[in-house]
Amino acid sequence: MSLELGTTGVGVHLSTPIAPQLDLRVGGNFLDYKHNTSTRGVDYDAKLRLQTFDLLLDYFPQANSVFRVSGGLVIDNNRLDATGQPQGAGTYTLNGTTYTLGSLSGRATFRSPSPYLGIGWGRATSARKGWSLTSDLGVIFQGNARTSLTANGCSPAAVCSTLASDLAAENQSLQDKLHNLRYFPVIRVGASYSF
Template sequence: MKKPAFVAAGLLAVLLVSTTAGATDLALTADLGTTGVGLHMSIPLYKSLNARVGFNTLNYSYAGSTSDVNYDFKLKLNTVDALVDYFPSEGSFRLTGGLTYNGNKVDATGKPSASGTYILNGNTYTAASAGQLDGKIDFRKIAPYLGIGWGNPIRKESGWGFSADAGVLFQGTPSTSLTSSGCTAPSNICNQLNGDLEAENVRLHDKVNDLKLYPVLRVGASYRF
């Protein structure tokens, strides 16, 4: 997890501990899902409202492609949540909203074809002359979250409980960049390559544009102290 997320998580934890000093209504939830693995802390605000803060993190790799280029993608998930859970019937069903510090990002590396070439914007380049193709996909750092869930970790009795979340993280339109490092072709070919990379970056952006609405599905186990 990146340093800013560590700092944010630490500050949130200190805030919760300071506001709940002397109180026993406190629960921790360990969860797993599309945002990675994480830990959240809950405290009561009112009989039907809880505050919940925590973090999730996970790195994993996968393969993908645009119409022209194959890529190895590395997805790095790092989020810190500040959420409010509302229990409309004062039971286990909840409505959730809040803000998330969004450190999610994707690194992409272009993969040449079996013949050792790239086709970019209709032009063919050898991998040796084009150099390495590197892409980056970033999202806005503060993202709203809306969702529903099941389970109230702040129960009447202490002990273990179940938690589930389903919602959407509004990451916004992603920003993408695609560059080549180590072009060894003549300067006019390298200039052409840069122009073709701009066209390929548009395709890459279209490929990942659906990530502006990131689905959040989590299950977890909670413990009330």
Template sequence: MPLNPDMNARLGSSYLGYSYSGNTRDLDYQLKLKANTYEALLDWYPSKDSSFRLTTGLAYNGNKIDVMAQPNAAGVYNINGTAYSSASVGQVNGKVSFNKVAPYLGIGWGRSSEKEKGWSFSTDIGLLFQGSAKTSLSNTGCAATATVCAQFANDLARENEQLRHEVSRFKAYPVLRVGLSYRF
């Protein structure tokens, strides 16, 4: 929506689902990324005759990663130097989440005009600053002795710190957006 000759406001949403494998020093993981955002953006055009723009805004950030630890081929989790049978300590699952409100900065090309009707094309590239990751790992179904289950829980807490360190590089989430619009 044009606000004045050199400024537009936009609302948008995006979704991406992606599964992949990853690991820390001790465990292998199956990871499911769910990137889901809703943005309120403000575009500024430095030149009236150009479609180049600078963009800033805020996003509701629903990005998260579902985590499922994978035992090795022998059915064992090796955590903190100790081997645990997955059959006795159960399944290890977790989540990685980020700040729910995140600022956005980017550049793009494309211009909305109040007078021009028809199709238009736009592109954006930028960064969503989603902050430090919050991680949680837990296990379900521990059938071992209480002592082994307690030791496994302690080692899993240390593994959670390693996982947090591994995902700490995701503070800024890259955004590439391509748009097609029609103005009546």
């Protein structure tokens, strides 16, 4: 069993050997994180919810080594919820047009399951029982973010006819902003206990 902290949040993993140089590892990682971000026209208050569940195989190239090469699948429930902040008097600028809106909210989700590949240190079974250190360096290939934006309470009606196309352009800006997250970096350190 290992307790870890890293870019995927706080995690717990259980490992068991299934062959002399191969371990099966399962676990979960969780963390909520608040962040402010912006596109060309809108500032957002965002909440990133990290929630992943791992099913990994750890291969140890040398029989008595703690170095491992890991691969597997991640059930990826990572999600970003964003609330647009008005510029004043409830106005938002979307694709160069200023609208008065009651609210502007968005969400980004990612592909699940997602493949994982990485390296690390630590082993489910060792010659020495008790506590040891563990770590992971890898990548979750979660693909491009799927984003959606919702606007409520548009006025005046004369300019609201173009809201749908401008909202689509702002949604594309938000998706472009999250483009680098298609490869989610995994850096974890922790402590493990061998029974």
